[in-house]
Amino acid sequence: xxxxxxxxxxxxxxxxxxQLLETTGHQITILDNLSTGSTATLDTLKRIRDFTFVRLDxxxxxxxxxxxxxxxxxxxxxxxASIVVPESVENPLKYYMNxxxxxxxxxxxxxxxxxxxxxxxxxxxxxxxxxxxxxxxIDENYPTNPINPYGMSKLMSERILQxxxxxxxxxxxxxxxxxxxxxxxxxxxxxxxSPRIGQSFPNATHLIKIASECAVxxxxxxxxxxxxxxxxxxxxxxxxxxxxxxxxxxxxxIGYLDTDPSDIFNCGYGKGFSVKxxxxxxxxxxxxxxxxxxxxxxxxxxxxxxxxxxxxxTKMNWVPKYDDLGLIxxxxxxxxxx
Ligand code: UD1
Numbered sequence: 001x002x003x004x005x006x007x008x009x010x011x012x013x014x015x016x017x018x019q020l021l022e023t024t025g026h027q028i029t030i031l032d033n034l035s036t037g038s039t040a041t042l043d044t045l046k047r048i049r050d051f052t053f054v055r056l057d058x059x060x061x062x063x064x065x066x067x068x069x070x071x072x073x074x075x076x077x078x079x080x081a082s083i084v085v086p087e088s089v090e091n092p093l094k095y096y097m098n099x100x101x102x103x104x105x106x107x108x109x110x111x112x113x114x115x116x117x118x119x120x121x122x123x124x125x126x127x128x129x130x131x132x133x134x135x136x137x138i139d140e141n142y143p144t145n146p147i148n149p150y151g152m153s154k155l156m157s158e159r160i161l162q163x164x165x166x167x168x169x170x171x172x173x174x175x176x177x178x179x180x181x182x183x184x185x186x187x188x189x190x191x192x193x194s195p196r197i198g199q200s201f202p203n204a205t206h207l208i209k210i211a212s213e214c215a216v217x218x219x220x221x222x223x224x225x226x227x228x229x230x231x232x233x234x235x236x237x238x239x240x241x242x243x244x245x246x247x248x249x250x251x252x253x254i255g256y257l258d259t260d261p262s263d264i265f266n267c268g269y270g271k272g273f274s275v276k277x278x279x280x281x282x283x284x285x286x287x288x289x290x291x292x293x294x295x296x297x298x299x300x301x302x303x304x305x306x307x308x309x310x311x312x313x314t315k316m317n318w319v320p321k322y323d324d325l326g327l328i329x330x331x332x333x334x335x336x337x338x
Contacts, residue, residue, distance in 0.1 A: 001027070001074040001075060002026070002027045002029070002072065002074050002075075003029070003074065003076075003077065003254075004031060004067075004068075004071070004073045004075070004076045004077070005017050005020075005029070005030050005031070005077045006031045006058065006076070006078045006079055006080035006106065007031075007037065007078070007079030008031065008032055008045075009032035009039070009042050010036060010037040010080070011198075011200070011201060011243065012079055012178075012181060012243060012246060012247070013030070013032075013037070013079035013080075014042075014045060015185065015197065015243045015244060015247040016247045016250045016251070017030060017045055018045060018197060019247045019250075020251060021045060022048055022049070028049075028052070029051065029052040029071065029073070030045075030051060030052070030054070031054045031055075031056050031067070032054075032056075032080065033055065033056060033057040034055060035057075036201050036202065038200045041200065044197055045197070054067060058080055058103075058105065059097070059101075059102055061105045064105060064106060064109050065109045065112070068109040068110060068112070068113040068115065069109075069113050071113075072114070073110075074116060074117065075115070075116075075118075075119065075254055076110055076115055076117070076118050076119070077119040077121075077250055078103065078121065079121045080102070081098060081154075082095055082098045082099060082150070084150070085150045085205075085300055086300065088148050088149040089148055089149060089300060095149045095152075095153040096149065098153075099150075099153035099154060100153045100156045100160075103120075103157040103160065104157070104160050107160060107164050114170065115171070116171065116172060116257075117172050117173075117174070117257045118173045119173070119174045119176070119250055119253050120157065120158070120161055120174070121178065122155075122157070122158055122175050122177045122264075123150070123151060123177055123178050124177050124178060124179045124266070124268070124305050124307065125146055125147075125150055125151030125154065126144045126146055126154055126155040126158070126177060127142055127144055127145065127146075127151075127177075127305070128144070128145035128151060128302070129302040130142065130302065130304070133304050134308065136310070137239070137268070137270050137306040137307045137308035137309070138266070138305070138306065138307055139266065139308035139310070139311065140177070140265065140266055147300055147302070148300045158175050161173040161175065162262070165262045172257045172261070172262045173262045174256065174257060174262065174264075174265070175264040175265070176249060176250070176265055176266075177264065177265070177266050177267065177307075178241070178246060178267050179238065179240070179241055179266070179269075179305060179306075179307045180206075180207075180208075180238040180239060180240045180241065180268075181240075181241055181242075181243050181246055182199075182206065182207075182209070182242065182243065182328050182332060183198075183208070183243050183244070183329075184198030184199065184243065184331045184332055184334070184335035185197045185198060185243075185244065185335070186242070186321075186322060186327075193330055193331055193334045195331055195334055195338070198332065198335030198338075199332070199335070207278055208240065208278060208328065208332050209332065211279055211282040211329070211332075212282065212286075212329070212332040212333045212335070212336040214288075214290035215282055215283070215290060215336070216288075216336045219290075221290060221291035221292065221293060222290070222291075222293075223295035224275050224276065224294050224295065225296070225297055225301060226295070226296060226297030226298070227276075227294050228297075229297075229303040229304075231274055231303055231304060233274050233276050233277075235274045235276045236275050236301055236304070237273065237274050237304040237306065238272065238273065238278075238305055239268035239269055239271060239272055239273075239307050240273060240325060241267055241268050241320070242322035242323070242331070244322060245320040245322050245323070246267050248318070248321070249318050252316050252317070252318060253316070256315075256316055260315070265312040265316065266308065266309055266312060267307070267312065268306065268307030269307070269309065269323045270306065270307050270308060270309045270310075271306065272304060272305075272306040273325055277325075279292055281325045281329050282333070284326075285325075285326040285327075285329045285330050285333070286329065286333045
């Protein structure tokens with residue numbers, strides 16, 4: 001098959017590209033504007049197996065159209081997007097343009113070029129600030145109600161995909177709503193973790209990335225954003241999923257769409273950890289120590305987000321391999337040490 005990965009030089013896209021290059025014989029094309037994606041990552045991927053790289057911004061509608069017309073891709077896996085929640089509050093139009101408008105055009109080009117499968121990276125931010133977390137976590141039928149433009153830009157793209165598939169029987173989609181993605185390539189050399197790719201996004205805002213930067217000494221200290229939430233220890237609770245397990249779901253999605261209908265799946269482990277628990281795990285799993293301060297709440301942060309992942313487990317037979325917060329922290333730390 002011919003597969004186009006947009007945002008394939010980025011964090012999650014590169015882990016999906018890695019698995020496709022390593023475990024399948026599909027012909028891979030990566031499209032990336034390299035605004036946050038890294039050329040070093042592309043070089044590493046090239047050492048696994050060759051692929052085509054196209055440096056292009058999705059806002060260049062005509063060029064995207066030509067690329068799709070020329071290549072006749074079977075599958076598009078679409079990651080390219082802006083993802084910083086506070087930035088989306090300050091600059092919503094950037095998010096609606098980069099995420100919703102560019103995705104709409106990509107879908108238009110895809111249907112024009114008769115691409116049959118479209119796999120889309122969405123987010124738990126589409127659920128907004130859940131008023132009450134069901135006992136087994138948030139399932140896919142939980143009402144969506146984004147509280148920031150980032151979440152809304154993704155939810156609008158979801159809807160556009162659904163409407164398009166409704167009108168075009170040859171076009172199928174799979175939407176993944178990611179919970180908190182973390183960690184780096186589980187690659188072992190002489191039995192030791194040695195990630196080849198990881199999160200290189202500059203000016204990180206993600207908890208595990210920041211904690212790993214502290215653990216390796218790139219940052220002197222970090223802040224916990226609020227310790228007065230209604231949670232076990234007052235700090236925010238999230239469902240952290242290892243990026244390789246998430247990538248695996250995308251590979252499964254390609255075969256799944258051969259036989260099954262378009263659908264939406266949560267991607268998480270269905271377990272919550274507080275910020276304090278994550279920080280303690282980073283310290284204990286890596287044998288490091290660093291300074292942590294309590295700061296005020298960060299705008300737009302819900303108290304608790306935990307997935308109900310029974311749908312993806314039962315319908316897609318997805319079985320996570322790295323459901324271990326210590327391993328997630330260690331892989332992030334080993335990547336940061338490189
Ligand atoms: C958010 C989005 C998620 C999106 C991701 C992309 C929501 C609800 N979630 O995840 O969908 O995919 O961004 O960027 O909008 N924290 C600290 N100190 C830090 C950093 C974080 O205490 O230095 C805390 C946060 O307050 C939060 C938790 O750690 O409670 C996780 O934060 P983060 O890693 O930034 O991810 P989310 O905001 O949950």
